[in-house]
Amino acid sequence: MSTSYTSPVASVLREYGEATRALLFQYLPSSEPRRYLYDLAADYPRRGGRTFRPSLCIATARAFGTPMELALRTAVSIEMIHNAMLIHDDVEDESEERRGRPTMHSAEGVAIAINVGDFLSLLAMRPLLDNRAVLGPEMSLRILEETERMARESAEGQAFELGWRRDNVTDVGEADYLLMVLKKTCWLATIHPSRMGTLIGSRGGMDLDRCIRFGFFLGAAFQIQDDLLNLDGDATAYGKEINGDIREGKRTLMLIHLLGNASSSERERLRAMLSRPRELRSDGDVSWVRERMDAYGSLEYARQVAHGLAGAAQYEFQELYGHLPESRDKQFLAALPVWVIERN
Amino acid sequence: MNSSPHLKRAPPERCGPIRNPLAPRPRPEPGAPSNAASSAGAAVMGALENGVRTAYSVIDEYIRRGQEAAGGLFNNSSRRGTMSDERGNPGGGFNPWNPMAFSTEQWMTAMRMWTQMWSAFIPGAFPQGGFSPFSFGGMQTPAVTVKVASSSPVEVAVNLYAASSSAELMSEPLRADGFTAQPIEAAIVVREPGAIRVSLNVVAGQPAGRYRGLIRNETDKSVAGELTVVVS
Numbered sequence: 001m002s003t004s005y006t007s008p009v010a011s012v013l014r015e016y017g018e019a020t021r022a023l024l025f026q027y028l029p030s031s032e033p034r035r036y037l038y039d040l041a042a043d044y045p046r047r048g049g050r051t052f053r054p055s056l057c058i059a060t061a062r063a064f065g066t067p068m069e070l071a072l073r074t075a076v077s078i079e080m081i082h083n084a085m086l087i088h089d090d091v092e093d094e095s096e097e098r099r100g101r102p103t104m105h106s107a108e109g110v111a112i113a114i115n116v117g118d119f120l121s122l123l124a125m126r127p128l129l130d131n132r133a134v135l136g137p138e139m140s141l142r143i144l145e146e147t148e149r150m151a152r153e154s155a156e157g158q159a160f161e162l163g164w165r166r167d168n169v170t171d172v173g174e175a176d177y178l179l180m181v182l183k184k185t186c187w188l189a190t191i192h193p194s195r196m197g198t199l200i201g202s203r204g205g206m207d208l209d210r211c212i213r214f215g216f217f218l219g220a221a222f223q224i225q226d227d228l229l230n231l232d233g234d235a236t237a238y239g240k241e242i243n244g245d246i247r248e249g250k251r252t253l254m255l256i257h258l259l260g261n262a263s264s265s266e267r268e269r270l271r272a273m274l275s276r277p278r279e280l281r282s283d284g285d286v287s288w289v290r291e292r293m294d295a296y297g298s299l300e301y302a303r304q305v306a307h308g309l310a311g312a313a314q315y316e317f318q319e320l321y322g323h324l325p326e327s328r329d330k331q332f333l334a335a336l337p338v339w340v341i342e343r344n
Numbered sequence: 345m346n347s348s349p350h351l352k353r354a355p356p357e358r359c360g361p362i363r364n365p366l367a368p369r370p371r372p373e374p375g376a377p378s379n380a381a382s383s384a385g386a387a388v389m390g391a392l393e394n395g396v397r398t399a400y401s402v403i404d405e406y407i408r409r410g411q412e413a414a415g416g417l418f419n420n421s422s423r424r425g426t427m428s429d430e431r432g433n434p435g436g437g438f439n440p441w442n443p444m445a446f447s448t449e450q451w452m453t454a455m456r457m458w459t460q461m462w463s464a465f466i467p468g469a470f471p472q473g474g475f476s477p478f479s480f481g482g483m484q485t486p487a488v489t490v491k492v493a494s495s496s497p498v499e500v501a502v503n504l505y506a507a508s509s510s511a512e513l514m515s516e517p518l519r520a521d522g523f524t525a526q527p528i529e530a531a532i533v534v535r536e537p538g539a540i541r542v543s544l545n546v547v548a549g550q551p552a553g554r555y556r557g558l559i560r561n562e563t564d565k566s567v568a569g570e571l572t573v574v575v576s
Contacts, residue, residue, distance in 0.1 A: 065519070136558065136567040174395070178402045203519070203556050209407065216403050305395030312396050 017051030060197020073127035084120035157184025186219030217313035224306040494546035504569035512562035518555035
């Protein structure tokens, strides 16, 4: 698939990603303890990643004509929180690989990884406090309030996912899944960056709730594509173990579709597998689930839903930002719905 | 019996690549012969439409519950069905029409003073120019005069942070909410320490609305306040 114009997504991600990382590393102390804390805090940000979240924040603010400087510290905070959550997510999911290398807890132990994640999430407050110098205390306080809300929504979404897994809940429907994704993924990945970019860009002049629909559809399409790449992606490009979500028992749209369409005996076998601890799920179990997903068209189903949500995101983008003057940043935002479902 | 020796194939669904995967696909004409491709296409559209429908129901319910919760806190009578800027902004930036505005503004002022005081005690914290934690009663706001040239009625608000130094201030161009109109240029002159004059020229035909811009210290560009002009 290709877009009919030259998409600015790659160049914008590169430019804003470099700016975000450069400032992020300035916040990391160079004092002790480095081996057990500060060097490790730099590990995940140094592994690369697209810096999609901070770039969305900066580009949204700039689409209003605001200088990058005014949004950069907020973007850095978002990236710190994202990396902190990745460290903790990897522990919770018992993942072995992240961005092509061992996860932090695999290499350093669970205790140290949790501490590093705690530190990064608290360090994320420092750039928000430094916002006072460029945005003034009132808007800085507003951004702090918004960040607290985002953190709460993310924790609620993660609680759903972890609880479903722990209690082997298998009657999760599509609406349940979308609500979980709204909280767990969309608030940090797309809703909060859009809201902050809009808050900074409009100087508080726009109702931030208008960003929720756009952020939700964009983030949900993003998450479904992420889940598809886990099953269907290029192992080298993806950076995590392929089919890892099946072994984890993650409630994805594909798994929900399979549970809804499988025969009763297949459903029983699947529930039995999900009820076993992760270490007792065999390669054969994983292969069987993947083969049943293929047989019932679960991946294609999820792909179509992602396409639909991306289309809804395009519509909501026009409603939200259509009035802004044309710019590279507005083009970047407009291109995101297609980019999230085309990326590998 | 069909006398033609050639096989007849159903016409292809498309004759070119799909450039925009999000564009709606043409539906088969009523009465057209169905084929596997059409059935698969219908299934695809079904999955896509159902997915979007479910997603809209989820987000609409989520937003409705949020509005109900906010309405309970702020007793806001401007409930909205569809998204609009006319909605009040509970918990959002200062809105003079928000029934909570007075107490919110008091709280914001108290928080501003608290953060300035706190940062003065933290090593390496961003220094708040001109503030001393030992002179609680000594914060002085500069005297401000405003000179406006305008053919329309205007309302000007100058919000200088109490700890701002009055040396060399400048104003960013004042931009309208939504950035839809020509900005208003403002000049700030510091006549003497403690006395500031703000000059504005609102051109004829400037669209009505609220225009805002940050006031910065010229030397280090730190934010010193905010200038707001409402053109009627």
